[in-house]
Amino acid sequence: MTVKVAILGFGTVGEGVYRTIQSHERELEALLGKKVEVAAVLIQNKQKERNIAKEVLITTDFNELINLSQLDIVVDAIVGKDPAFNYLKQAIERGCHIITANKEMFAHHGKELLALAGEHQVSVGFEATVAGGIPIIQTLRQLLKVNRVGQIQGIVNGTSNFILTEMREKKQSFADALKLAQERGFAEADPTNDVEGFDAFYKLMVLSRVAFGNEPDWKDVERVGITSITSELIEAADQFGFRFKHVVSIQKEGDKLIGSVRPVLIRKSHPFYHVEGVENALNVYSDIVGRITLQGPGAGMFPTASAVIEDLVYVSQSNHDKKLEAYSVTEAIPSSNGSFNDFWLISGLSKTELSPSIPLVEQLSDQTFIVETTKEEILRKAKEYSSLSYYPILDGTQTFQNKKECITVSI
Incomplete structure (x- = not known):
């Protein structure tokens, strides 16, 4: 028997998946008991030369x-919501794993795709949507069999992490980094x-849905980029x-x-201190195991292809837990809602503009301070x-020291 795969898109990710299936043909056959073959590739430009087998x-x-006579798995390596969503719906309705x-x-339409897949008794793999080669989705699936997840933090965008690293190490401006x-792609x-x-x-x-079975209202999620960070800061x-570091948290x-x-x-x-360049990392806190950190390449041809191939194995095997295919509401670790003091670096105010309700810990420059206060006050x-x-x-x-005193801060 043979597993027939179609790849939608032949950019960096699509080509990486194709080449990995070719190079790991024996390993996949030994694991699945079946050969895995790429049956078709969807492209945009037929004139462009590609190193794809004639068959x-x-x-x-x-x-x-x-409409191929046999098609088992469809891999989406397209960018953007459309037409990918429409293509994957058709693939599920045909009876293909995706x-x-x-x-x-997947952030916009994952819930709908998972529900449709459940109706048609097929599986959905989406490991590569979050952190390239880091197996965070499979890790969460395993944890959630017993553990209750309390928090996830992550560096999940290699571009932003690279820029911040270059600015610090080479004293570059944001524009230059x-x-x-x-230039490096x-x-x-x-x-x-x-x-x-x-x-x-x-x-x-995507992480929120897997860990908690739901997601916050999108408009309530604070989203701040890195463009405000200067060399001086x-x-x-x-x-x-x-x-x-540019960090996501849920x-x-x-x-x-x-x-x-x-x-x-x-x-x-x-644990994120040494995550540099285009690397990604995720830190998961759960009630039994405590904190675990996963770190690795977050993008690129073969790291992302690795995540896709792991999903290919996952959807091809019949013994995984179908209950974890769809998002289900999980019980979270209890957390306090009360306000408490945090430590912040703030910039853009003079010392006289700081109110008495924002205690100053350290002054770094005329308009840059470390303060201790609540988020509400900030x-x-x-x-x-x-x-x-x-x-x-x-x-x-961290120990903050000024002329008057030394304060040890546990954050």
């Missing part, structure tokens, strides 16, 4: 692909999705051993899911002063 159908017409690396489409990311000509946090936002919604933070407080996508400051004790001040930029300092222990 593979190469077409610009999805109808030609979906695998997608398309985070924007972005230009280098574009890490950033698109229009980098908005990456640097303004949309890409990370979509990935956070990075240098000021570096004085105390802090590094800027947790359940009472009955409400709280999500954010924003730059934060971390210190050496945090948000009130941000409404009062549009010039204010604020960055939370994540957990760890």
Whole structure:
């Protein structure tokens, strides 16, 4: 018997999947007891030369692909919501398993695709939608069999992480670091999705559904990009051993899911401190195992192809837990809703504009401070002063020292 696969798109991800199926033919056959063959590839431009075997159908017409006499799995390596969503619906209705690396489409339509797949008794693989080669979806599936997840934090956009790394290590401006990311192929000509946090936002919604069975109201999720971070801010933070990272976070407080996508400051004790360049990392807290961190390549031809191939094995095997195919509401670890003080780096105010309700811990420059206060107070001040930029300092222990005293802060 043979597993017949169709690949939608032959860019970086699509080509990586094709080449991996070719190079790991024996391993896949030994694992599945069947040969895995690429039966068709959907492309946009027939004139472009591609290194694809002659027996593979190469077409610009999805109808030609979906009507093949045998088709078992459809892999979506297209960018954007449409036409990918429509194609995958047709594949499910035909009785094919589907695998997608398309985070924007899956954030918008994943729930519908999973429900439709359940009706047609097929499986959906979406490991590659979140963090490239890091197996976070499979890890969460395994954890959720026993553990209750309390919080997930992650660096899930390699472009933003690369830019912040370059700015700190090479003392570059944001514009220069972005230009280098574009030259190396890490950033698109229009980098908005990456640097303004949309890409990370979509990935956070996928994680939320898997971990908690639901997602927060999209309009309530704080989404802040990295464009406000200057070389001066990075240098000021570096004085105390802090590094800027663009972090997604999701947790359940009472009955409400709280999500954010924003730059934060971390210190050496945090597991994300050494996550540099285009690397991704995810930190999951659950009630039994505690905190675990996964780190690895978050993008690229073969890391993403690895996630797709793992899903290919997953959907091809009949012994996985079908109950975890769809999103189900999970019980979260109880969390307090009360306000409590946090530590923040704030910029854009003079010392006289700080209110008495925002205690000053350290002054780094004329308009840059480390303060201890609640998020509510920070948000009130941000409404009062549009010039204010604020960055939370994540957990760890940091000593702040000024002329008067030494304060040890447990965050």
